[in-house]
Amino acid sequence: MTHPSSHRILSLDIASETRRIKGFSATRWQIVDLVPGDSGPWALSLQLYLTERAAYRFNLDAGTPRLFVRCGESSGEPRPSAITASQDVAASWLDGEQQVLEVAMPLAIRAWLEAYLARHGEAPDEGRKKKRKGAGRAREQTL
DSSP, X not given: OOOGGGEEEEEXXXXXXXXXXXXXXXXXXXXXXXEESSOSSEEEEEEOOGGXXXXXXXXXXXXXOEEEEEEEETTSOOOOOEEESOHHHHHHHHHTTEEEEEEXXXXXXXXXXXXXXXXXXXXXXXXOXXXXXXXXXXXXXXX
């Protein structure tokens, strides 16, 4: 069972925009409405995880914090199936050939996320670890 303060149900709607560029037409999908509750065409649960706290902080400290929505295979019509506030999770979806839409994070969600981080503490920022030269390799030994 999830703790009630670690998830929120959000509803969203998506729309397409077709653009013609140099004789080619391209369809671009975007999130056009995002509201609390399950009243919209697509209702998803935004679940927060302790392991993603550093990613949440990074997102909140960005100029424009975003929410990311996984929408199925990158070649098909979007079918929203998950939402996250973590760029790391969104990047893993993209690596898996999933279509990801993003939208500005509503102020109420930003405040809720800040409260979550205040309640559970900030995660240590591990950053990208650099390997020491030669680490992980068998070293040649002279006899």
